[in-house]
Amino acid sequence: xxxxxxxxxxxxxxxxxxxxxxxxxxxxxxxxxxxxxxxxxxxxxxxxxxxxxxxxxxxxxxxxxxxxxxxxxxxxxxxxxxxxxxxxxxxxxxxxxxxxxxxxxxxxxxxxxxxxxxxxxxxxxxxxxxxxxxxxxxxxxxxxxxxxxxxxxxxxxxxxxxxxxxxxxxxxxxxxxxxxxxxxxxxxxxxxxxxxxxxxxxxxxxxxxxxxxxxxxxxxxxxxxxxxxxxxxxxxxxxxxxxxxxxxxxxxxxxxxxxxxxxxxxxxxxxxxxxxxxxxxxxxxxxxxxxxxxxxxxxxxxxxxxxxxxxxxxxxxxxxxxxxxxxxxxxxxxxxxxxxxxxxxxxxxxxxxxxxxxxxxxxxxxxxxxxxxxxxxxxxxxxxxxxxxxxxx
Amino acid sequence: xxxxxxxxxxxxxxxxxxxxxxxxxxxxxxxxxxxxxxxxxxxxxxxxxxxxxxxxxxxxxxxxxxxxxxxxxxxxxxxxxxxxxxxxxxxxxxxxxxxxxxxxxxxxxxxxxxxxxxxxxxxxxxxxxxxxxxxxxxxxxxxxxxxxxxxxxxxxxxxxxxxxxxxxxxxxxxxxxxxxxxxxxxxxxxxxxxxxxxxxxxxxxxxxxxxxxxxxxxxxxxxxxxxxxxxxxxxxxxxxxxxxxxxxxxxxxxxxxxxxxxxxxxxxxxxxxxxxxxxxxxxxxxxxxxxxxxxxxxxxxxxxxxxxxxxxxxxxxxxxxxxxxxxxxxxxxxxxxxxxxxxxxxxxxxxxxxxxxxxxxxxxxxxxxxxxxxxxxxxxxxxxxxxxxxxxxxxxxxxxxxxxxxxxxxxxxxxxxxxxxxxxxxxxxxxxxxxxxxxxxxxxxxxxxxxxxxxxxxxxxxxxxxxxxxxxxxxxxxxxxxxxxxxxxxxxxxxxxxxxxxxxxxxxxxxxx
Numbered sequence: 001x002x003x004x005x006x007x008x009x010x011x012x013x014x015x016x017x018x019x020x021x022x023x024x025x026x027x028x029x030x031x032x033x034x035x036x037x038x039x040x041x042x043x044x045x046x047x048x049x050x051x052x053x054x055x056x057x058x059x060x061x062x063x064x065x066x067x068x069x070x071x072x073x074x075x076x077x078x079x080x081x082x083x084x085x086x087x088x089x090x091x092x093x094x095x096x097x098x099x100x101x102x103x104x105x106x107x108x109x110x111x112x113x114x115x116x117x118x119x120x121x122x123x124x125x126x127x128x129x130x131x132x133x134x135x136x137x138x139x140x141x142x143x144x145x146x147x148x149x150x151x152x153x154x155x156x157x158x159x160x161x162x163x164x165x166x167x168x169x170x171x172x173x174x175x176x177x178x179x180x181x182x183x184x185x186x187x188x189x190x191x192x193x194x195x196x197x198x199x200x201x202x203x204x205x206x207x208x209x210x211x212x213x214x215x216x217x218x219x220x221x222x223x224x225x226x227x228x229x230x231x232x233x234x235x236x237x238x239x240x241x242x243x244x245x246x247x248x249x250x251x252x253x254x255x256x257x258x259x260x261x262x263x264x265x266x267x268x269x270x271x272x273x274x275x276x277x278x279x280x281x282x283x284x285x286x287x288x289x290x291x292x293x294x295x296x297x298x299x300x301x302x303x304x305x306x307x308x309x310x311x312x313x314x315x316x317x318x319x320x321x322x323x324x325x326x327x328x329x330x331x332x333x334x335x336x337x338x339x340x341x342x343x344x345x346x347x348x349x350x351x352x353x354x355x356x357x358x359x360x361x362x363x364x365x366x367x368x369x370x371x372x373x374x375x376x377x378x379x380x381x382x383x384x385x386x387x388x389x390x391x392x393x
Numbered sequence: 394x395x396x397x398x399x400x401x402x403x404x405x406x407x408x409x410x411x412x413x414x415x416x417x418x419x420x421x422x423x424x425x426x427x428x429x430x431x432x433x434x435x436x437x438x439x440x441x442x443x444x445x446x447x448x449x450x451x452x453x454x455x456x457x458x459x460x461x462x463x464x465x466x467x468x469x470x471x472x473x474x475x476x477x478x479x480x481x482x483x484x485x486x487x488x489x490x491x492x493x494x495x496x497x498x499x500x501x502x503x504x505x506x507x508x509x510x511x512x513x514x515x516x517x518x519x520x521x522x523x524x525x526x527x528x529x530x531x532x533x534x535x536x537x538x539x540x541x542x543x544x545x546x547x548x549x550x551x552x553x554x555x556x557x558x559x560x561x562x563x564x565x566x567x568x569x570x571x572x573x574x575x576x577x578x579x580x581x582x583x584x585x586x587x588x589x590x591x592x593x594x595x596x597x598x599x600x601x602x603x604x605x606x607x608x609x610x611x612x613x614x615x616x617x618x619x620x621x622x623x624x625x626x627x628x629x630x631x632x633x634x635x636x637x638x639x640x641x642x643x644x645x646x647x648x649x650x651x652x653x654x655x656x657x658x659x660x661x662x663x664x665x666x667x668x669x670x671x672x673x674x675x676x677x678x679x680x681x682x683x684x685x686x687x688x689x690x691x692x693x694x695x696x697x698x699x700x701x702x703x704x705x706x707x708x709x710x711x712x713x714x715x716x717x718x719x720x721x722x723x724x725x726x727x728x729x730x731x732x733x734x735x736x737x738x739x740x741x742x743x744x745x746x747x748x749x750x751x752x753x754x755x756x757x758x759x760x761x762x763x764x765x766x767x768x769x770x771x772x773x774x775x776x777x778x779x780x781x782x783x784x785x786x787x788x789x790x791x792x793x794x795x796x797x798x799x800x801x802x803x804x805x806x807x808x809x810x811x812x813x814x815x816x817x818x819x820x821x822x823x824x825x826x827x828x829x830x831x832x833x834x835x836x837x838x839x840x841x842x843x844x845x846x847x848x849x850x851x852x853x854x855x856x857x858x859x860x861x862x863x864x865x866x867x868x869x870x871x872x873x874x875x876x877x878x879x880x881x882x883x884x885x886x887x888x889x890x891x892x893x894x895x896x897x898x899x900x901x902x903x904x905x906x
Contacts, residue, residue: 012799013803055479055480070710070711073710094709094712095439095710096710102709134481134482135481135482136480138479139479147840147845148841148845151836151837154840155837158832158836162829163829166828200775200845201774201775201778203845204779204845204848207845207848207849208848210833211786211852214829214833215786215789215826215827215829215830216826218825219789222821222822222826223822252793255739255792255796256789259735259736259788259789259792260782260784260785261785262728262735263724263725263728263729263731263781263782263784263785264728264782264785266727266728266731267721267724267725269724270721270723270724275717279713279774280717280720280721280724283778291785
């Protein structure tokens, strides 16, 4: 953990910096590949819609009261799921009163229906004639779906307006929504590739992703705004400020992702490995993929995209010009070769107070113990940071 | 930076005490409710399954789908019960309701209703000839069903007039089940009102059906009026028909027309304007409650299919095997333990604040779930998973806060100043981010139905609890801990020592210069 802590400090003050903005081509290309794979999965494999969306067949298994037990229902669920019929992989089995067990599957062919009925009969030692079937309509018809989609559209509009109002920057809304689309596409695509059944739990999972992705983007953008705020930006260009923001929130992003993913990973493990079927794994898979995509896109997609969108904005040009001017004004030694390991350090009568301080930097030679608050401001910062600090003096 | 002077919370202890008092009150309310186990959803606990059979065997598929949609709105319209509604075969609608004793929902499903707007041919309040010369005539401007209705109303067949004369109000016998089929004329009585003699009507076939109404709301009238009225909105076809009806009836001396629900006349308003179409309102001396009740009946009472009056009602078992719930809960517990372990490793002393905050959030959430069970809120497996996942979002607030504190300390502030400065910034970030989550919850709750609505509710609940814990528990707890030297002096294990912040590393690095 110590190394991670040190990394946190280095990222914060810019000693270490990952060039998230400059290397946008790499990230965008990686995302493009993943999104293409996802789209391919969606297009060629398609989503495996569950009973709730496509309806199906209901088998009414008439039984004597003594046999209508939860154990028998569980047994039937395993038997039907184990038949190897794709559309019967996730049957819904419930006891009904004390005279029947109900088994529901997706629509099956006649041959498959006979197989299912025979399997049910064999499992409970009854005649297949005691199993009657009827067709079942979808409980998530167009209507429910349409209303959910309407809600989604309204939500996206509200969020775009909110981000625009909070950050006073519509381009942040656009970048956030693009990142959101990226996350949802990847999640849905990977879901299609996995072949897991789409249940209402999946829809719930994807909606959670929507919220999480936007939430994460807002947290990162909040720091971007702080760092690039006119007047506070100092010698940083907009792109530099944004990059520093991403670096500064990196530790938080990693921690949040780990904390959020641990329970989901546990759910996914139990759902896939231990249970093998049921809505637990549907939900967990959607969440697991979506949360990773959400954390990734806030850093690698949303912020670089924002910087690109804002490249030609007036306020960004002002910040950038000012940054350049400050660097020129504050660093008369710009032409002096920058410090390299082993280069001799010598006193120069014209050095500034800060430069003098730099020469006493060895804590062992200092007269008083070097504590953080006794050091001059900006003392620990890199050369890039200097003009900013000089400005404040 | 100059903007760090956050108002110091002078009494973090007091806020904590108030918070715990709030939690105690919450559980006091739960104790009054008397349930200590959350109500589980259909998938985990089972419930009741009601099968409605259509009276007619040849109902159109669209009509069944429409009826299923209306029943869905009825059972899910008022809350988050997560009932499921689907059609079965050609003639059945299956409604599954979680829980064993949710009689209220069962009643709502079983309430059968067919709403129609009809023209009044004869009325006991206007003695004399039925129909006749005074009646509005169909003309060029009227079409289709309205045209036929007006024609029928102008000259009702003698057989129907005899039926009308023979009928008594309230009716002596239960009316025939198909008496209110929309295509038939009917004799009907007004819905009984205390202190008023019931009125008797002879009515034309329905000229408008309930499904053509898009909404009905109780509202206070415009133009400086504070009287309650019921506002109606028609869909486009309905609006066209209603325009024709209003013109005919108004030009004929502001005639009445009848709204019939379940075979009795719910209301017989007078047509007060010639040019009504999409929007109309029923005025009268309504009380608020009367207006509300009429609006609800008009809005939800409009099933296009008549069902048998004795639906099959069975208890069904859970659709998920018991091991799913156990496995889900175990996975949740293991996941949370891992989260706690990670927080302790990374945040050391502050990790205990995370753990305490998560426990507080868990206890509050459990209390709210128990409290809301009374309002029909049930926990399905996805719901439970959603709550477990919400942990991540809750923990993020603390992570943002702690990272901010550390950042401030890296700027050279002391722990206690850094807490307040970090708080101001973390608070704004979390408020903005939670506002996004909350708007998602509110919008989805308003627009969606079914499971999505249940999800929206869970999301909103966990977001609000996140904010409450963050403001009233985590922040005061950290401020309070700042009074101990262990934290304020940056003990190695506090999570705030120079070592933990990585400052020593930086100093060494600087020393190389």
